[in-house]
Amino acid sequence: MGYEFIEFEKEDKGVGILSINRPQALNALNWDTLKDLGNFIENDFPNENLRVLIITGSGGKAFVAGADIAQMSEMNDAQFKEYTNYAHKIYNLIEHSPCPSIAAVNGYALGGGCELALACDLRIASEKAKLGFPEVKLGIFPGWGGSQRATRIMGNGKAKELIYTGEMISAEEALRIGLVERVVPHDVIMEEAMKLAGLIADRAPLAVSAAKKAINKGSEMDLDKALGLEKDLIFSCFDTDDRIEGMKAFLEKRDPEFEGK
Numbered sequence: 483m484g485y486e487f488i489e490f491e492k493e494d495k496g497v498g499i500l501s502i503n504r505p506q507a508l509n510a511l512n513w514d515t516l517k518d519l520g521n522f523i524e525n526d527f528p529n530e531n532l533r534v535l536i537i538t539g540s541g542g543k544a545f546v547a548g549a550d551i552a553q554m555s556e557m558n559d560a561q562f563k564e565y566t567n568y569a570h571k572i573y574n575l576i577e578h579s580p581c582p583s584i585a586a587v588n589g590y591a592l593g594g595g596c597e598l599a600l601a602c603d604l605r606i607a608s609e610k611a612k613l614g615f616p617e618v619k620l621g622i623f624p625g626w627g628g629s630q631r632a633t634r635i636m637g638n639g640k641a642k643e644l645i646y647t648g649e650m651i652s653a654e655e656a657l658r659i660g661l662v663e664r665v666v667p668h669d670v671i672m673e674e675a676m677k678l679a680g681l682i683a684d685r686a687p688l689a690v691s692a693a694k695k696a697i698n699k700g701s702e703m704d705l706d707k708a709l710g711l712e713k714d715l716i717f718s719c720f721d722t723d724d725r726i727e728g729m730k731a732f733l734e735k736r737d738p739e740f741e742g743k
């Protein structure tokens with residue numbers, strides 16, 4: 483793989499851990515770091531046959547502190563467009579991948595870092611994490627998906643409060659407003675992320691992917707169309723070996739062995 487600014491390890495049960503690894507800048511996504519993340523997501527992620535991808539940050543202090551402000555300050559309009567278009571492309575690939583993803587938010591998740599966490603399916607935060615969108619302090623606003631994904635996850639009011647003020651919030655507050663799903667002690671965040679990933683990895687992968695698609699795509703449709711999509715997807719699940727195995731295992735009072743077929 484040969485990446486400089488990310489690390490990837492494949493653990494048991496097909497759980498992959500991708501760490502953004504630029505701790506000297508709190509894992510801020512400069513071009514090289516974003517390119518490493520993007521190359522992994524575009525080229526390696528689809529071939530790893532993962533059941534769950536966990537994304538986290540190296541160094542113990544930050545998940546990702548955002549886009550790289552020093553680099554952005556030197557960009558012209560065309561360069562900023564290229565940078566932003568690429569971030570959108572990669573975050574969309576994470577969001578729409580059939581593989582579920584968990585952001586293990588182990589410190590600062592700010593701006594483009596919080597937006598990366600929002601592109602993941604689930605967010606688990608360390609009690610030391612700080613989250614927010616400081617962009618308006620820099621004369622921009624969360625434009626790597628944040629103004630759209632935050633509103634869909636937290637509702638307009640809370641998203642506007644966070645985005646207009648640029649204030650950071652604690653992990654507990656993020657939990658209260660639905661920006662993260664779980665808060666855990668800092669020292670055990672990876673253990674807890676692995677436990678959550680392990681639970682998902684034990685389930686029928688095609689069913690989990692179908693549920694992801696039904697929720698993600700369905701929430702963008704009107705209810706009639708969304709219910710139609712849900713039916714199409716459950717029909718496709720019914721027609722799988724895993725469905726036969728899951729129901730058979732239940733009747734035989736044993737754990738199922740799913741193969742993703």
Ligand code: CAA
Binds near residue numbers: 508551
């Ligand atoms: N870009 C570039 N460098 C960054 C960075 C960023 N987003 N965040 C942190 N760093 C660098 C700092 O410049 C510093 O480098 P030096 O040691 O070379 O000076 C190093 O990381 C450590 O940071 P601090 O000394 O600032 O650490 P701290 O503990 O005092 O503060 C912090 C931590 C509150 C997170 C602070 O670093 C900070 O406010 N960072 C910026 C966060 C931010 O504004 N993010 C949004 C970026 S805009 C964006 O993401 C755009 C978008 O949506 C498209």
